[in-house]
Amino acid sequence: MxxxxxxxxxxxxxxxxxxxxxxxxxxxxxxxxxxxxxxYSYMPLGRRARLKxxxxxxxxxxAAGGQEVLLPAIQxxxxxQQSGREEAFGPVLFHLNDQRGRGLxxxxxxxxxxxxxxxxxxxxxxxxxVTLYQIQTKFRDEGRPRGGLVxxxxxxMKDAYSFDVDEDGLTDSYDAMFQAYRRIxxxxxxxxxxxxxDSGAIGGKGxxxxxxxxxxxxxxxxxxxxxGYAANxxxxxxxxxPAAPExxxxxxxxxxxxxxxIEQLATLLEVPTSRTAKAVFxxxxxxxxxxxxxxxxxxxxxxxxxxxxxxxxxGRAVRAMTDAEVEHFGLVAGSAxxxxxxxxMTVVADLSVPDSPNLLAGANKADFHLRNVNLGxxxxxxxxxxxxxxxxxxxxxxxxxxxxxxHRGIEMGHVFRLGQIYSEAFSADVLGADGQxxxxxxxxxxxxxxxxxxxxxxxxxxxxxxxxxxSVAPYDVQLVALRLDRDPxxxxxxxxxxxxxxxxxxxxxxxxxxxxxxxxxxxADLIGLPWRxxxxxxxQAQGAVELRTRATGEVEHVPRGEVASRLQALRAAAxxxxxxxx
RNA sequence: CGGGGAGUGGCGCAGCCUGGCAGCGCACUUGACUGGGGGUCAAGAGGUCGCCGGUUCAAAUCCGGCCUCCCCGACCA
Numbered sequence: 008m009x010x011x012x013x014x015x016x017x018x019x020x021x022x023x024x025x026x027x028x029x030x031x032x033x034x035x036x037x038x039x040x041x042x043x044x045x046x047y048s049y050m051p052l053g054r055r056a057r058l059k060x061x062x063x064x065x066x067x068x069x070a071a072g073g074q075e076v077l078l079p080a081i082q083x084x085x086x087x088q089q090s091g092r093e094e095a096f097g098p099v100l101f102h103l104n105d106q107r108g109r110g111l112x113x114x115x116x117x118x119x120x121x122x123x124x125x126x127x128x129x130x131x132x133x134x135x136x137v138t139l140y141q142i143q144t145k146f147r148d149e150g151r152p153r154g155g156l157v158x159x160x161x162x163x164m165k166d167a168y169s170f171d172v173d174e175d176g177l178t179d180s181y182d183a184m185f186q187a188y189r190r191i192x193x194x195x196x197x198x199x200x201x202x203x204x205d206s207g208a209i210g211g212k213g214x215x216x217x218x219x220x221x222x223x224x225x226x227x228x229x230x231x232x233x234x235g236y237a238a239n240x241x242x243x244x245x246x247x248x249p250a251a252p253e254x255x256x257x258x259x260x261x262x263x264x265x266x267x268x269i270e271q272l273a274t275l276l277e278v279p280t281s282r283t284a285k286a287v288f289x290x291x292x293x294x295x296x297x298x299x300x301x302x303x304x305x306x307x308x309x310x311x312x313x314x315x316x317x318x319x320x321x322g323r324a325v326r327a328m329t330d331a332e333v334e335h336f337g338l339v340a341g342s343a344x345x346x347x348x349x350x351x352m353t354v355v356a357d358l359s360v361p362d363s364p365n366l367l368a369g370a371n372k373a374d375f376h377l378r379n380v381n382l383g384x385x386x387x388x389x390x391x392x393x394x395x396x397x398x399x400x401x402x403x404x405x406x407x408x409x410x411x412x413x414h415r416g417i418e419m420g421h422v423f424r425l426g427q428i429y430s431e432a433f434s435a436d437v438l439g440a441d442g443q444x445x446x447x448x449x450x451x452x453x454x455x456x457x458x459x460x461x462x463x464x465x466x467x468x469x470x471x472x473x474x475x476x477x478s479v480a481p482y483d484v485q486l487v488a489l490r491l492d493r494d495p496x497x498x499x500x501x502x503x504x505x506x507x508x509x510x511x512x513x514x515x516x517x518x519x520x521x522x523x524x525x526x527x528x529x530x531a532d533l534i535g536l537p538w539r540x541x542x543x544x545x546x547q548a549q550g551a552v553e554l555r556t557r558a559t560g561e562v563e564h565v566p567r568g569e570v571a572s573r574l575q576a577l578r579a580a581a582x583x584x585x586x587x588x589x
Numbered sequence: 590c591g592g593g594g595a596g597u598g599g600c601g602c603a604g605c606c607u608g609g610c611a612g613c614g615c616a617c618u619u620g621a622c623u624g625g626g627g628g629u630c631a632a633g634a635g636g637u638c639g640c641c642g643g644u645u646c647a648a649a650u651c652c653g654g655c656c657u658c659c660c661c662g663a664c665c666a
Contacts, residue, residue: 019615019627020601024659034600044658092666099665116666150590150664158665166666206666214666225665313663327663421666453666489625525626532626543625553625 008051008482010518010530013037015050017530027223029464030155032473036534038460038481045152045160052534053460055481057163060459061142063194063478064165071187073140073167078120080144084110086119090432101146113146118429118451121168125447126435132172132445134437136180140167142456154223156461157417163457169450170430172439177448181424184452188217188420191454193587196476197462199419202228205241205314206423214423218416219462226416229397233409241314244393245411246402248308250281250363256379258346261367264374267341269307272367272376283307284360284368284380286343288328288336291320291353300336300352301325304345304388305395306359306366312396319355319392342369345386346377356388357395417465419458425449467558473535474557477581482516484508484574485536487528489543492521501542504552504570511571513578532557537581538574 015037024041025031033039038053049057065075084102087093093100093112101113114120121139129135142165152158169180185201192199197219204216216239218228229243230236238244266272273280285307292298301320305311317325333340336352345354346368360366361382368380382388403409430436430447439445460479467474477483486508488501505517516536518527524543531539541553551564554573565573583589 016599016616018600022600023595023602026660041658096666097664118666145666147665151662153660164666423666451666493624523624523626523628525624525628528626530627541625545625 008516010516011520013051013516015052017533025155027154027157027461027465028468029157029223029461032464032468032533032535033155033461036473039156045149045158047156047159047457052481056463056475056479057456057460059479059481060195060463061163061165061456064142064191064454064456064459067187067191067194068140068165068167071138071183073138073187076121076124076139076141077143078114078117078124078141080114080146081111082114082120084112086123087112090119090429092119099147099149101148115145115147116164116453117141117145117166118168118425118449119433121166122429122433122435122449125168125170126430126433129170129435129437129447131437132439135447136169136171136176138167138169138180138184140165140452153225154461156457157223158225159457162455165454165456167452169452170435170447171450172437172445172447174448177424177450181422181450184422184450185215188422188452188454190587192217192219192419192459194478194585195459195463196478196585197419197459197466200228200230200237200416202230203238203242204421205239205318212424212426214421216418217420217422219419219466220414220416221462221465222415223461223465224415224417226418228414228416229401229411230414231403231405231409231411234403234406236403236405236409236411238397240397240413241312243397243411244404245395245397246404246407247306247359247362247395248281248401250306250359253364255381255384256365258380258385259378260370261376261378262374263342263376266374266376273307276367276376278367280307281363282365282367284345284366285309285311286345286369287311288333288338288340288343289313289316289325290328290332291317291323291325299323300328300332302338302343302345302348302352302354303357303394304354304360305357306363309357309359309395310398311357312394315392315396316355316394319390319394320353337371339369339371339373342371342373342375344369344371344377344380345382345388346380347371348386350387350389353389354387355390355392355394356382358391358393359395360388361391417458417462418455419462420452420454422452423450425451468535471529472533475535475537476585477537477578478585480536481534482514482536483578484513484515484538484540485531485534486515486517486540486542487531488517488519489524489527489541491519491542494544496547497542497544500547500567504540504542508571508574511575513571513574538577540570540574 018035021031021035040048103111145164171177199217199219201215204214206214227240285305287303289301290298291301365379368377370377399413401411427446436444436446463479491498508515539555546553552570554565555562
């Protein structure tokens with residue numbers, strides 16, 4: 008490609024809206040353009056990078072035995088009612104009507120469609136196992152798109168779905184996908200760590216996320232310093248800091264005027280927050296059932312983890328009570344107490360509570376609290392469970408010795424053991440070897456392709472610009488000819504080299520513009536192709552071409568006749584360096 | 590949805606407080622010089638000042654409403 012003809016211009020200054028490195032650099036390099044919140048156009052350079060990422064995904068899916076399909080983005084809403092997920096997705100689901108008034112949705116993911124497709128075309132256990140995948144556009148009306156390509160409303164996703172006759176089969180399919188994911192992200196130059204994850208609205212039993220650690224991310228993961236335990240904080244287990252054992256003391260009312268927060272309470276009465284009980288009120292519901300009030304209790308030094316809480320409540324969605332509801336249920340915010348609540352509502356206590364004697368709790372009347380409150384003696388919990396949020400510095404529950412550190416990260420991929428949720432909902436059973444119907448066990452495996460592009464930049468850039476991994480670089484090499492409009496021999500050589508490199512199978516971006524050397528070099532650094540070749544009178548005098556490696560800044564002078572072979576060798580080595588199994 | 594910030598040529602910004610010709614840098618066009626790390630000079634093109642309404646002789650500027658975008662949080666397969 009000749010740069011003089013390339014659509015899209017580089018920007019010296021990034022738009023003020025862009026904050027993360029990948030967003031800024033992709034805009035500056037002319038790779039993407041924002042149309043509205045959460046919707047980006049890919050310009051030629053960006054589109055090539057994404058296509059490269061897509062092809063890496065495709066190669067690994069195929070190598071892992073996947074078969075590619077293409078599925079409709081518009082889908083009948085009935086399909087989503089049948090699985091119960093119209094409700095689960097809620098406002099995130101894009102709805103529309105066709106001209107006959109039929110309700111349609113824009114697919115945010117494709118479990119429903121794929122399961123129906125599978126059911127229509129499979130009838131025997133002999134058809135299994137099978138893993139189908141698609142790489143295509145999905146739509147989610149995200150409340151808050153952010154971070155450039157990190158969270159958008161229209162995005163490209165690879166989704167794979169496996170169908171097996173039993174759990175062992177699923178394990179094999181799942182492991183194959185897990186290994187493929189490891190290879191995909193490594194090959195794309197995006198370091199990831201697999202973490203245990205919550206399965207969320209997609210359902211299922213057990214899932215892992217591939218997280219790229221980055222401050223630009225929106226997920227928080229807990230990593231153990233010692234044992235390798237890694238989990239999303241939505242899920243992360245941890246050892247609660249132990250409380251000193253004490254015999255239960257008599258309950259004692261204490262005046263605490265104007266005190267409504269744990270911090271105020273701890274300060275006023277000069278006790279550590281770990282000697283207090285924190286009460287938080289929720290409404291649990293969703294679906295057609297009426298919402299139910301939930302009284303959650305956690306030790307004052309910890310926070311409620313709403314995802315864990317929701318899971319303990321059979322996956323029902325939880326939301327904070329409104330002030331009106333708090334009043335309606337006779338609770339006193341700031342001095343709420345599980346004592347005296349009886350069985351008026353479901354009380355869920357965190358594991359930290361039974362092990363911590365003589366806690367300071369609310370008195371359920373303003374300006375008063377109770378000392379020496381003990382679970383079991385003074386109040387009862389409907390459920391005692393892990394509903395607390397792991398925090399930096401907590402001890403690891405897996406090894407008992409390591410310390411948990413929290414990191415931000417971008418969720419690059421998510422692999423789920425789905426089970427039979429969808430195969431049952433869509434009657435996707437096949438006939439087993441014994442002549443009896445078998446309900447296939449499913450797995451599903453997603454990758455955000457746009458996120459690969461963003462993360463590849465996030466992980467591979469410097470102050471001058473992008474430094475693309477060869478696997479996703481829009482082109483292999485930027486051929487820079489200096490003063491070619493004034494220097495016919497240079498122009499001639501550059502043209503010849505351009506043709507020669509392309510013939511050798513290299514992808515070349517030829518900077519044939521009449522620009523000053525400074526402009527060309529800076530643009531080359533910004534666009535960030537793995538290698539830069541400079542043809543100039545100076546190099547010509549030596550019979551050589553200057554070859555610079557973007558990532559390292561290393562420069563070598565290659566004899567004119569050896570340029571193509573040298574680049575091919577470097578390219579092969581770079582590809583191999585990214586292969587985790589090479 | 591809660592909190593905060595911002596909308597003025599393609600990008601970055603000033604002007605607004607105190608109403609009176611819409612400006613600057615970069616980018617763009619033409620020409621000349623120059624040119625191995627965003628060069629110089631000259632001449633140009635390009636803007637319903639987010640939208641609607643109000644106040645006023647006069648609104649980018651003051652007042653009201655709305656829209657959009659960004660950030661933090663909530664939500665998020």
